[in-house]
Amino acid sequence: MNRKPVFALADCNNFYVSCERVFQPSLEGKPVVVLSNNDGCIVARSNEAKALGIPMGAPVHQYKQLLKQHRVQLFSSNYTLYGDMSNRVTSILSKFTPDMEIYSVDEAFLDLSGFTSINYDKYARLIRKTVKQWIGLPISIGIAHTKTLAKVANYHAKHSDKTGGVLDLTSPRYIDEALKRLEVSEVWGIGRKQRKKLESRGIKTALQLRDMDDKDIMKIFNTVILLRTVYELRGISCVSLEAIPSTKKSIISSRSFGHLTSSLNDLRQAIATYTARAAEKMRYQGLATNHIMVFIQTNRFRPWEAQYSNSITVQMPVATDCTHELAHYALIGLDKIFKAEYRYHKAGVILLDLIPASQIQQNIFDHQDRDRYHGLMQALDKINLNFGSGTLRYASEGFEKPWRIKSEIRSKRYTTSWSELLEVT
């Protein structure tokens, strides 16, 4: 007989903000936000900041007054710090289960299916307490027989004080109530468009969605994705745990610029820089590519300016993981789509159709010395790993980088840089 699976979703509360608070405990109880790359958007908010009515993704400039008035503490994003804190949390979680899926930087699904003799609620509270004690980060845990229901449980664990940060929905008793108290747009997989469609048909809660007719769902949405979500709400598990992370299919590196530019030289530097970052990520995962896509865009938030956006995919003769080869083809692509009459706001590269570097097909017309390239890339990565990213780089990336964004109020990389350790005086 097949026993029902049991999933626990552990999720760090307001992750980026909580990371900052670990190193500045005086910010506990005060409104704090973390900004996006360009210091342009608000991408994480403490509960106090949420209570002020600041929405996720809000442009900073629209909320300047409110932020100032309530003395909200602002941070530029410090991804090095958050990534390291994330690794520490998952290493603790892995002590509590043999099978775990790291779903995102602040979330993991734990497989508790084999744990037949434990009390899930007590076990989750122990996990929660351990993470708080060892790392200092607050987490919430939801438990259920499907991933989607575990998400529902996690939502209530986080939003209701009564739960104490843990909610177990494995017994059917509270499921209806939990679904009834959840807006349909909060269901995992229901985005803006589907929310509108559902609400226009009177479907406002997760409970109403769960009880919809299968045929109606297919008729309205014409996709199996939503049907799968509904089955999961009914307690039928359709989305399994993926303990082994699948290898990446594409790698993106892109950024908005600090200011608009029409200079081909700026764009060439930017594309060379993004290509170097993407190639570095790719080598780190042991992958290679023979398709690189380049894109450039004007600023869509300035509709009164002439708009242009274009992309091009360049195929290379042989798959490679070598930065200067990739950059060579990326720049050829850029030259083809660049138009001097526009002012550009953003650019990026995407490495597509990734394959293991060990499976590169040779081409008999290829006369490049690939063994030497390989050694060069190894040396480059090693130096940058030991002495800091960007220590050794290609001249094509530029030195002044006038197009680069500012990140002005970043906290220190407390856990990954010897020169930025926390000082206690």
Next chain:
DNA sequence: TCTGGGGTCCTAGGACCC
């Protein structure tokens, strides 16, 4: 002045074949 970045999956529709 100022509006993130990095991913995945699914579907529709065109091109092409027999």
Next chain:
DNA sequence: TCTGGGGTCCTAGGACCC
């Protein structure tokens, strides 16, 4: 001049996630 129907493969774009 007629203008079928089934199949595959590929790509662009939409929708969603964190």
